[in-house]
Amino acid sequence: MSAGNGNANGDGGFSFPKGPAIPKITTGAKRDNEICHDDSGPTVKATTLDELHSLQKKRSAPTTPINQSGTAFSEEERQKIQLQSISASLASLTRESGPKVVRGDPAEKKADGSTTPAYAHGQHQSIFSPALGAVSDSSLKFTHVLYNLSPAELYEQAIKYEKGSFITSNGALATLSGAKTGRAPRDKRVVRDATTEDELWWGKGSPNIEMDEHTFMVNRERAVDYLNSLEKVFVNDQFLNWDPENRIKVRIVSARAYHSLFMHNMCIRPTPEELESFGTPDFTIYNAGQFPCNRYTHYMTSSTSVDLNLSRREMVILGTQYAGEMKKGLFSVMHYLMPKRRILSLHSGCNMGKDGDVALFFGLSGTGKTTLSTDHNRYLIGDDEHCWTETGVSNIEGGCYAKCVDLSREKEPDIWNAIKFGTVLENVVFDEHTREVDYSDKSVTENTRAAYPIEFIPNAKIPCVGPHPKNVILLACDAFGVLPPVSKLNLAQTMYHFISGYTALVAGTEDGIKEPTATFSACFGAAFIMLHPTKYAAMLAEKMKRQGATGWLVNTGWSGGSYGVGNRIKLAYTRKIIVAIHSGSLLEANYKKTDIFGFEIPTEIEGIPSEILDPVNSWSDKKAHKETLLKLGGLFKKNLETFANHKIGVDGKLTEEILAAGPIF
Ligand SMILES: Nc1ncnc2c1ncn2[C@@H]1O[C@H](COP(=O)(O)OP(=O)(O)OP(=O)(O)O)[C@@H](O)[C@H]1O
């Protein structure tokens, strides 16, 4: 620092007092190693440390909200309206009308040193206190609301108050989701009432396990009471769906900064102006995940319960802190709301080429939706949840949720680079000193994840919308190693495989080779659909037909033998296949038909050894290949039996066509 020229400006706004320079203290003869006392630099204006700290934080630029009558709300009025709305969200339905809510962190000291709400001291601070007498102790306390905090504020909250929260060397926030490191579909309940009774898909194969309205209210009350018993809660007001005409306003009330930052990243972030006119949310999540449900409650079979009430437009989470429940809970809601508007909701990734050609990537968890839709040469529209309307596609979310087990910079550079300040890293392991993440370490779980805003991908298409898809790519990670790396599908085959929703995964690798297990999940997302799979399939068929889209089945799983003998097909090869699909060159290739499944497979693709294109070539044991192929064909047939009775299309013609498009032997 240079001493004495202290007309500091532009670096904090303080000014150096004019007048004679303060004389330096001189201590006689100067020796080389002597400590240099230099107190003549600019001093701060503050006279106390508290005052100094108060200088540090500048107020965010105020916006000028307009109310209905066209006049501007004062900041105070606006905050009061917001708190009133939050108080209504948090209200117990059996007691007071709503809790006393106050804005801000309870740990943040007021200028007078107090931490209690300022109303008692007559200071300016936003509070909302329903004008009712106290009828329980909980109505005497305040609930502090941390409303739409920024990532930086949420980092601080997480690191101060949530065990297992750390900043990793790449700048991301590492968090632990607790005992649950994946979704709990068996604990999902949907309220069966007069409306949903007829509208939803119930019974065998359906993900909708019923609960009654009363039980929902019991769980809702439990969650609300838990949240209100806390000193503070996080509230996120955000949007779903980039299609402005079908945008849904969501409110997420949660107890953890981790949850708030996760949803900040995954939902669409409102601008300050949009927030002013947010009003009442269309859907509210009560995430009381730290608190279990009560197993004496009817319908509860574990201490976890994820409850959807479509009529009330509410979701309650008890007994799981896995953040993916919120994301996929909202997706279920979209799977109900959108088809009512003749919009197809899809568990798919989506990207667009420079020429505007759009591709959808369907597939179950871990099959490559995020990996393959994140493509440096194309615009990313979204990685997991989309809508297909009369005019094109729109992403439902504002962020991506990438698997990061074995993540490498070389193979997935864009995802690697998206893991930076603002990103939530779930359940990863890192060096205790350097905080460098070891993505190969599965000590906590294999399902390690990164949640980041979509704009962290450099070629994200903002707004995340695009024209009608040209290619519909179904991904399967076939650990049996008999599905070809790529097959061209006709429309009936596309429907057949869409309804089947096949993938095969391998269990833990530790105790040697295990048989792969086939999973069938209708529409590549049976856990989230609300209507019968054929409803979505019929819509998909109709849209693909109208737009002339081509269907493809891409095996991102095993090649050269089943799991244990062969290997997972190289990501570089899969990417080349995808490039050939996008460019249209694959459509021009020569094809041959396979046995059993009747797939059309290309004989050549540039950059890929031709022999791997037909799996039979890469299996050394031809007999084992045939047996495995038949085995898988049998599993497909068995799975589709339940759908055979459900007629769709004119006279059930479509059903017949679809069933005929399956394996034949
Ligand atoms: N040939 C391949 N094609 C695609 N992915 C591959 C391939 N080989 C290995 N992988 C790995 O498989 C995983 C695919 O996971 P990804 O995150 O894309 O799943 P997802 O379909 O988005 O699932 P979810 O719906 O659970 O988010 C990644 O870890 C990726 O590195």
Ligand SMILES: O=C([O-])CC(=O)C(=O)O
């Ligand atoms: O929902 C999750 O937890 C992860 C995911 O994307 C999926 O399983 O499809």
Ligand SMILES: [Ca+2]
């Ligand atoms: Ca994904």
Ligand SMILES: [Mn+2]
């Ligand atoms: Mn998903």
